[in-house]
Amino acid sequence: MANTNNESCIDNIDIELKIEDGKIVDANFDGEACAISTSATSILLQKIIGKTKEEAKELLQNYANMIEEEEYDKEKLEELIVYDEIYLQPNRKKCALLPKETIDKIFKKIDES
Amino acid sequence: MNRENFPILKENMIYFDNGATSLKPECVIKAMVDYYRNYPANIHRGDYEISLKASDAYEQVRNKVVKFIHATSHEEIVFTSGTTDGMNKIVFGFMKDYLNDGDEILLTKAEHASNVLPWLELSRTKKINLKYIPLNDQYELELEKVKEAITDKTKVISLAAITNVVGDIRPIHEIGMLCQEKGILFVVDGAQSVPHQKTDVQKDNIDFLVFSAHKMLGPNGVGVLYGKKKYLEALRPLEYGGGMNQSFDSDGQVEYKSLPTRLEAGTPPIGEVIGLGKAIDYLESIGMDNISAYEKDLKKYLVSKLEELDTIILYNKKSDSGVLAFNIKGIFSQDTAIYLDHYHICVRAGNHCAKALKEEMNIKNTCRISLYFYNTKEEIDRFIEVLKKSNDLYKIIL
Known part of the structure; x- marks a missing residue:
């Protein structure tokens, strides 16, 4: 489990992942955050259920590349593509990246333990 | 209007969003541009015309502040970088020495971070007790609750005159009188009140008052710390260096300047102080x-x-x-x-x-x-x- 407070605004999200035999079998989140943060978290969590940690990391990186205007694989993102124009509002990039930042924290915790 | x-x-x-910062009228901007363009000298040390003009303009603002908040003398007015700076000077420059173990400080949960965090930080190194006076169902502070919260250990009451979320106008005069009667120091965060209503530190028995220029039509980076002279005399500078010393030698013999200069180390934001002066003129012209x-x-x-x-x-x-x-x-x-x-x-x-x-x-x-x-x-x-x-x-x- 991990929490991220968006330092540049007021978003605050907790994410919990259930991992069994290297696979993410369940995921949920709680908190108070803007529409972009909450919707992105919701979709991302649905996407990573059933994936291994490495597969999830790859998806998250691909997603982050899209937000940061770098090269990314459109096909793999499926409905996450709705965030492909967030870069037009640069101050909202952090909102869209909040779930990735939080899930990364969980993976880091696991890697370190 | x-x-x-x-x-x-x-x-x-x-x-x-005026609680965050106010807009600036043209006259304030012009006054600052005039300083930077026409007499951008340092203060208190030049023997040439533009330095004397800058020093005069700077000290005149101090006198304007005296009148604006109804203080008694220019020695009670210290220019700071803002309300936060002022609160930190009060808490770490004065209260740290003044308070003893077991003393109580009364605050409320509606205070701004700058009137909570310095106290919380002080309470980590000193055994003082921070107590929060209960608010009513509208999150406002009532005089009765202040009275009930006071004990014989209460040494300081530190409150915003107007809070920045609830916006209740606190009964500052009554609390000031209560503090006088009980021998309690009264610290007022005026960040949200000084720009919006008349301030009278003498009538309200305010021992320390802090506020920021930028919320009252002035520039960023300037604020005011008012303190009754006897307390400012005891306030230890938190910053040492240029401008605040009278003389020193390498053996450690140091003499500091008198109030208020002793508490204004370094070159202050002169143009911005001048901008604050113009903002005060402007506010007074409206009333x-x-x-x-x-x-x-x-x-x-x-x-x-x-x-x-x-x-x-x-x-x-x-x-x-x-x-x-x-x-x-x-x-x-x-x-x-x-x-x-x-x-x-x-x-x-x-x-x-x-x-x-x-x-x-x-x-x-x-x-x-x-x-x-x-x-x-x-x-x-x-x-x-x-x-x-x-x-x-x-x-x-x-």
Whole structure:
């Protein structure tokens, strides 16, 4: 489990992942955050259920590349593509990246333990 | 009123975030440009014309502050970088020595971070007890509750005269009298009150007062620390260096200057202090009583209009200042603020630096409108129209 407070605004999200035999079998989140943060978290969590940690990391990186205007694989993102124009509002990039930042924290915790 | 003096208001913008910072009238900007362009010298040390002119202008502002807050002498006025700086000077330069183990400090949970965190930090190294005076169901502070909270260990009461989220105008005079009677030091955070209402440190028995220029039409980076002379005499400088020393040698023989210069180490933001002086002139030309009466009326109008909308939750409609916290039902406050920005309406979303208040309100985040005299009923009407069509909010912001 991990929490991220968006330092540049007021978003605050907790994410919990259930991992069994290297696979993410369940995921949920709680908190108070803007529409972009909450919707992105919701979709991302649905996407990573059933994936291994490495597969999830790859998806998250691909997603982050899209937000940061770098090269990314459109096909793999499926409905996450709705965030492909967030870069037009640069101050909202952090909102869209909040779930990735939080899930990364969980993976880091696991890697370190 | 006086909208013509604020060039930015000619744009199609409604500025409702005056609690964060105010707009600047042309005369303030001009006064600062005049300094930087025509006499940009350092103060207190040059024997040439423009330095003397700068020193004069700087010290004249001190005298303006004396009159503006009804202090008794220029020795009681210290220029700081703002309210936060002023509070830290009081807590770590004075209270650290003044307080003893077991002493009690009374605050409330509606205080701004700058009137909580210095105290919390001090309480880690000193065994002082911070006590929060209970607020009423409107999150306001009542005199009776202050009386009940005082014990024989209470040494300091530290309060905002107007809080920045609830916006209640505290009974400062009565609390000041109470402090005088009980021998308690009275520290007032004037960040939200000095720009909006008359301040009288003598009449209200205020021992320390802090406020910022930028919330009262002045520039960033300047504020004022007022303290009764006997207390400022005992306030240890937190910064040592240029400007504040009379003489020193390498053996450690040091003599510091007298008040208030002793507490103003380094070159101050001279042009900005001059800007503050012009802001004070400007506010006085309108009249502080006129400003507070106008804002009170405007706030009433705002509340009455918002109450007609059943989608809006109001958190502090009874408070008299121009501060109003609200949410659109079911919408995260930041989404509301982003929606309003689409219509060039500036409001603040969040916890407004009063993070302990959420424990009282049971709600973390709100949108906050904070009015000033240049806001109008027409702006409020436009704002209401935008709220009325907020059912398409997500279409606009996503």
